[in-house]
Amino acid sequence: ETGVTQTPRHLVMGMTNKKSLKCEQHLGHNAMYWYKQSAKKPLELMFVYNFKEQTENNSVPSRFSPECPNSSHLFLHLHTLQPEDSALYLCASSQDKDRGTEAFFGQGTRLTVV
């Protein structure tokens, strides 16, 4: 295990539902990330938090809303999603945003929007 835990592992939700993805890291890292992984496409960086402050929002639609209450926890709140939002959502953390620092990933949440 990498020290980054994501729940739930699988989620099926309707387009009118509201749900949240949770990520927790036990590594003492200061930076946390949300990525979207779709089949045969590069990973898409969604949000970056550094010391609990959001530093990047890569033009993500407002139906995705991140929350970082402390440096160990990261949430992704979902509402009124579209079927094309179905994907694997990965959380990651790193010691900081330093360019040479590698990231540690959770196992992901497989999201299906119906």
Add this chain to the structure above:
Amino acid sequence: AQSVAQPEDQVNVAEGNPLTVKCTYSVSGNPYLFWYVQYPNRGLQFLLKYITGDNLVKGSYGFEAEFNKSQTSFHLKKPSALVSDSALYFCAVREGARDSNYQLIWGAGTKLIIKP
């Protein structure tokens, strides 16, 4: 613009043979280069990175990668493949300059299949 290319969607290798997974990149400054592996139904795991120094970098599970500045490549290699190496491999690059965008740019991934 920064970019990463993994030219092969899939690589097939017989167990015991050497393997190579290719990666080329484009950045305007010095690159920081990474390889990650993803096993089925799992998140990505860090394998190795090149920041500076020796062009040959050794990583986890017997993998290594060679940084070639003139060819802007960072190919992943292993002398003898194992069936358990079968997975999805991602190359990523980040520009190392102080004032540049620090975000990782990812390749689309290469599926490695090792046949017994």
